Amino acid sequence: MLPERQFIESIRRLAGKGGNRSIVRGIGDDCAILQVPGGSQLLVTTDLCIEGIHFRREWHSATSVGHRCLARGLSDIAAMGGEPIACFLSLGVPGQLPKKWADEFLHGMLRLARRFAASLAGGDTSSAKRITADIVVLGSIPAGGAVLRSGARVGDCIYVSGELGGSAAVLQSLDRGKKISPAASQRYFYPEPRVKVGRWLRQRGSATAMIDLSDGLSVDLAHICQESGISAVIDERAIPIAKGANLESALHGGEDYELLFTTRPGAKLPPKIAGVPVTMIGEIEPKSPTASRLRIRDGSGHLRLLKSEGWQHFVKRQPHFVKK
Amino acid sequence: MLPERQFIESIRRLAGKGGNRSIVRGIGDDCAILQVPGGSQLLVTTDLCIEGIHFRREWHSATSVGHRCLARGLSDIAAMGGEPIACFLSLGVPGQLPKKWADEFLHGMLRLARRFAASLAGGDTSSAKRITADIVVLGSIPAGGAVLRSGARVGDCIYVSGELGGSAAVLQSLDRGKKISPAASQRYFYPEPRVKVGRWLRQRGSATAMIDLSDGLSVDLAHICQESGISAVIDERAIPIAKGANLESALHGGEDYELLFTTRPGAKLPPKIAGVPVTMIGEIEPKSPTASRLRIRDGSGHLRLLKSEGWQHFVKRQPHFVKK
Numbered sequence: 001m002l003p004e005r006q007f008i009e010s011i012r013r014l015a016g017k018g019g020n021r022s023i024v025r026g027i028g029d030d031c032a033i034l035q036v037p038g039g040s041q042l043l044v045t046t047d048l049c050i051e052g053i054h055f056r057r058e059w060h061s062a063t064s065v066g067h068r069c070l071a072r073g074l075s076d077i078a079a080m081g082g083e084p085i086a087c088f089l090s091l092g093v094p095g096q097l098p099k100k101w102a103d104e105f106l107h108g109m110l111r112l113a114r115r116f117a118a119s120l121a122g123g124d125t126s127s128a129k130r131i132t133a134d135i136v137v138l139g140s141i142p143a144g145g146a147v148l149r150s151g152a153r154v155g156d157c158i159y160v161s162g163e164l165g166g167s168a169a170v171l172q173s174l175d176r177g178k179k180i181s182p183a184a185s186q187r188y189f190y191p192e193p194r195v196k197v198g199r200w201l202r203q204r205g206s207a208t209a210m211i212d213l214s215d216g217l218s219v220d221l222a223h224i225c226q227e228s229g230i231s232a233v234i235d236e237r238a239i240p241i242a243k244g245a246n247l248e249s250a251l252h253g254g255e256d257y258e259l260l261f262t263t264r265p266g267a268k269l270p271p272k273i274a275g276v277p278v279t280m281i282g283e284i285e286p287k288s289p290t291a292s293r294l295r296i297r298d299g300s301g302h303l304r305l306l307k308s309e310g311w312q313h314f315v316k317r318q319p320h321f322v323k324k
Numbered sequence: 325m326l327p328e329r330q331f332i333e334s335i336r337r338l339a340g341k342g343g344n345r346s347i348v349r350g351i352g353d354d355c356a357i358l359q360v361p362g363g364s365q366l367l368v369t370t371d372l373c374i375e376g377i378h379f380r381r382e383w384h385s386a387t388s389v390g391h392r393c394l395a396r397g398l399s400d401i402a403a404m405g406g407e408p409i410a411c412f413l414s415l416g417v418p419g420q421l422p423k424k425w426a427d428e429f430l431h432g433m434l435r436l437a438r439r440f441a442a443s444l445a446g447g448d449t450s451s452a453k454r455i456t457a458d459i460v461v462l463g464s465i466p467a468g469g470a471v472l473r474s475g476a477r478v479g480d481c482i483y484v485s486g487e488l489g490g491s492a493a494v495l496q497s498l499d500r501g502k503k504i505s506p507a508a509s510q511r512y513f514y515p516e517p518r519v520k521v522g523r524w525l526r527q528r529g530s531a532t533a534m535i536d537l538s539d540g541l542s543v544d545l546a547h548i549c550q551e552s553g554i555s556a557v558i559d560e561r562a563i564p565i566a567k568g569a570n571l572e573s574a575l576h577g578g579e580d581y582e583l584l585f586t587t588r589p590g591a592k593l594p595p596k597i598a599g600v601p602v603t604m605i606g607e608i609e610p611k612s613p614t615a616s617r618l619r620i621r622d623g624s625g626h627l628r629l630l631k632s633e634g635w636q637h638f639v640k641r642q643p644h645f646v647k648k
Contacts, residue, residue, distance in 0.1 A: 024365055028551060029473050030403035030535060031367040031463065036360045041348055043355035046460060048414045048450045079354035090372045090414075090458040124458070126372045134414040134448070134458035136370060139355065149353050211354060227352060 007102070007125055011089070014106050019119030022085045022140070032122040034086060036140055042085075043139035043146065045076035051131040059174050062101045064189040065133075066108030072214060073137030074116055074193035075257040079212035080146040081202025082139035084118035084195065089135055092128025109135075116195060147202050147261070152209035152228035156262040158282040159269065161197050164217060165245030168253020173244075184244055191257040196274035198259060206269065210261040216254045218294060222308045224260070225293035233295045233303065234282030251296075252309040331426070331449055335413070338430050343443030346409045346464070356446040358410060360464055367463035367470065369400035375455040383498050386425045388513040389457075390432030396538060397461030398440055398517035399581040403536035404470040405526025406463035408442035408519065413459055416452025433459075440519060471526050471585070476533035476552035480586040482606040483593065485521050488541060489569030492577020497568075508568055515581040520598035522583060530593065534585040540578045542618060546632045548584070549617035557619045557627065558606030575620075576633040 012027040019026075024033040036042050049055065049069040060068070070087060077084050089109065093102060113120055118137060170188035173180050180188075194212070201207040209228055211220045217239075225232050241250045262284055263269065269278055287293070294306040336351040343350075348357040360366050373379065373393040384392070394411060401408050413433065417426060437444055442461060494512035497504050504512075518536070525531040533552055535544045541563075549556050565574045586608060587593065593602055611617070618630040 025470070025472070029470075030400040031369040031406065031470075033404075033465070033470055034366040034368065035467070036366055042358040042360055042366065042462075044358065044410075044412060044446060044460075044462070045355040046412050046414045046446060046448050046458070048416055048448045048452075048456075048458070050416055050450055050452050050456070053416075053450055053452065076354040080357075082355065086368075088368060088370050088460065090370045092372055092374055092377075092456065122368060122370060124370050124372045126374055126377055128372075128374050128377065128456070129453055132372075132374070132416065132452070132456055134370070134372070136368075136412065136460050138366075138368070141357070143359070146349070146353075146355075146357055148349070 011106060011120070011123070014110055015120035020085050020117045023119050023121050026119060026121040032086070032088070034121070034138065039143055040140040041143050041146065043077055043080050043082045043141055044136065045073050046134060046136045047072040049133045049135070060189065062104035063108035066105040067112050067190050069133050069135045070109045070112050070137070071191045071193050071257060073135050074112070074118065074195060075212040075214065077137055077139035078193050078195040078198035079210050079259060080139070080141060081198045081207070081210065082141040082146065083199065084116045085138045085140055086121040087113055087118045087135060087137045088121060089123035089133060091123065092126045092132035094129060094131065095127055097131065116193070145202060147198070147207045147210040149209055149211050149224050149227035152224050152230055152262040152284050154230060154284055154286050155265045156208050156284040157265060157267070157280050158221070158232060158234060158260070158262055158284065159278050159280050160213070160217070160240065160258055160260050161194055161273070161276045161278050162256070162258040163240045163242035164213065164256050164258065165250030165253045166242030167255040168249035169242065169245040172249070181244065191255070193257060194259045194276060197276050200273045201261060206263055206267060207261040208264060210259060213256045213258045213260050214254055216252045216309070217260065218251050218306055219308045220260055222294055224262070229287055231285045231288040231293045232282055233285055233297060234306070235297045237299055238279060238281045240277065240279045251306065335430060335444070335447070338434055339444035344409050344441045347443050347445050350443060350445040356410070356412070358445070358462065363467055364464040365467045365470070367401055367404050367406045367465055368460065369397050370458060370460045371396040373457045373459070384513065386428035387432035390429040391436050391514050393457050393459045394433045394436050394461070395515045395517050395581060397459050398436070398442065398519060399536040399538065401461055401463035402517050402519040402522035403534050403583060404463070404465060405522045405531070405534065406465040406470065407523065408440045409462045409464055410445040411437055411442045411459060411461045412445060413447035413457060415447065416450045416456035418453060418455065419451055421455065440517070469526060471531045471534040473533055473535050473548050473551040476548050476554055476586040476608050478554060478608055478610050479589040480532050480608040481589060481591070481604050482545070482556060482558060482584070482586055482608065483602050483604050484537070484541070484564065484582055484584050485518055485597065485600045485602050486580070486582040487564045487566035488537065488580050488582060489574030489577045490566030491579040492573035493566065493569035496573070505568065515579070517581060518583045518600060521600050524597050525585060530587055530591060531585040532588060534583055537580045537582045537584050538578055540576045540633070541584065542575050542630055543632045544584055546618055548586070553611055555609045555612040555617045555619070556606055557609055557621060558630070559621045561623055562603060562605045564601065564603045575630065
């Protein structure tokens with residue numbers, strides 16, 4: 001048996017049988033076969049994770065990299081209000097990568113996959129200069145029920161789940177060689193996709209628009225504004241800032257994987273959904289005649305423009321942890 | 325607008341609206357939304373294409389790379405007898421990559437996508453040291469109708485579509501700086517996924533097992549043997565060898581993207597299916613008590629073992645074109 005085949009066989013064993021009942025046939029044929037539940041539509045999301053861009057082997061354990069790669073996709077499913085069904089892994093690895101690293105990566109990924117019933121149903125492998133993982137997550141949603149980015153209307157309230165800026169603060173500490181608290185470390189290295197929060201909001205018809213906070217509040221809120229054709233104003237004092245973070249990282253730091261959503265004016269939300277606090281941070285306004293769509297109100301009530309400054313791979317300024 | 329967003333907007337424009345009617349929502353939200361046709365199951369396949377492993381910029385034009393990446397996935401859909409629905413592109417590119425290259429890559433991919441009604445419905449972008457494309461293709465199949473690798477039975481006949489070894493021969497010529505005929509060049513740089521052949525075989529229930537020839541006959545036939553729990557013997561004189569190729573490249577060369585399939589004994593096939601010649605090359609035998617599952621009969625009727633020697637990324641011996 002040749003090495004690539006061996007590696008695929010080991011993935012096949014680890015992926016296990018059973019799992020999500022939508023998987024008619026998983027790893028082992030030209031394609032995976034899935035039975036999408038009756039009356040449902042299919043959700044599909046793909047996320048690239050590349051060594052040196054999305055993670056560093058000296059900072060991120062293999063288990064954390066596996067968890068985080070999949071968490072990004074599950075968070076996208078959460079942001080539509082969907083249920084995960086299956087995941088697919090395309091993995092390129094350097095020839096000299098220790099088998100232990102690959103095994104722990106798979107372990108981190110599959111542990112999270114099992115918790116969300118997202119069976120690993122296929123993928124591809126290749127050699128590569130740097131570790132490269134592309135993870136596809138499929139989910140289902142009752143037909144017509146997905147919460148889109150484009151549903152926000154003038155007067156809607158803007159909410160976020162959890163606390164913001166924690167991931168950016170941890171990255172900054174890693175970059176400066178500072179100690180990280182166990183709680184912050186857990187949230188950063190093993191983020192929890194807000195699938196239950198997204199499902200709750202979709203089932204009750206509470207959210208008019210939704211997105212997950214992967215690029216940072218200032219970027220992701222701009223996406224909602226663009227797709228919905230509106231503007232937004234947020235209140236500086238209302239933003240739930242994670243312990244150890246500051247306003248800057250809460251506004252522009254990425255990878256918090258919380259949900260950002262809008263509700264009809266006057267809609268009542270409990271203080272927590274599925275155990276996660278939700279906080280109103282602003283409101284939707286008519287589309288501004290100027291180019292800028294985001295404004296922020298400071299402690300004394302003054303409004304200023306808020307620029308989108310989140311994580312953008314293609315700009316010269318690399319994300320924090322590859323800056324040096 | 326920041327560069328990554330700009331790039332995504334340009335993909336979104338090129339991907340266009342309309343396309344496959346199964347796409348409820350394509351690029352522009354957290355997930356794509358698809359409506360899988362009623363009574364159908366979903367097929368999913370993913371393929372990694374990495375610069376220096378799967379292609380070389382000095383040999384492959386950007387248009388050819390885009391075409392070939394998608395052709396690999398469409399060929400997997402063909403090998404189940406399925407209909408393409410949508411594709412997803414995760415693309416990592418070096419910061420200094422000319423915009424022209426990216427545009428031509430997309431052009432090559434989308435031209436093929438349109439021909440097979442496989443709308444580009446989403447993806448991801450990142451910076452990367454080397455060009456890295458992961459392409460996911462989704463397809464549909466009437467529930468329970470997929471032609472698996474595991475359906476071959478003792479006594480079945482083994483067939484291939486088209487001619488074999490042509491791609492390996494072209495690679496060898498490229499490696500040696502030799503001239504390539506326009507016809508061979510077209511087949512290698514712009515392979516035609518055999519979707520119509522696969523559909524024909526599935527609709528008529530003619531094929532008991534099927535796989536596409538991406539790794540080479542000796543490797544892909546071994547996959548059918550392993551999944552079906554049988555052995556196979558093929559006839560050296562029967563193998564349709566492409567012009568310019570030899571038996572060696574027809575047996576072990578990859579990337580021909582023809583279909584390898586089995587039929588019930590006595591099943592009648594026309595000489596061509598959807599305009600593509602099909603050739604009987606051997607038969608299925610009981611599982612051999614030894615480890616080896618493949619044998620080949622030479623011109624004088626002698627049988628010898630056939631080793632699986634196709635393209636395997638993880639072995640030290642790299643594919644031809646990255647050997648030097």
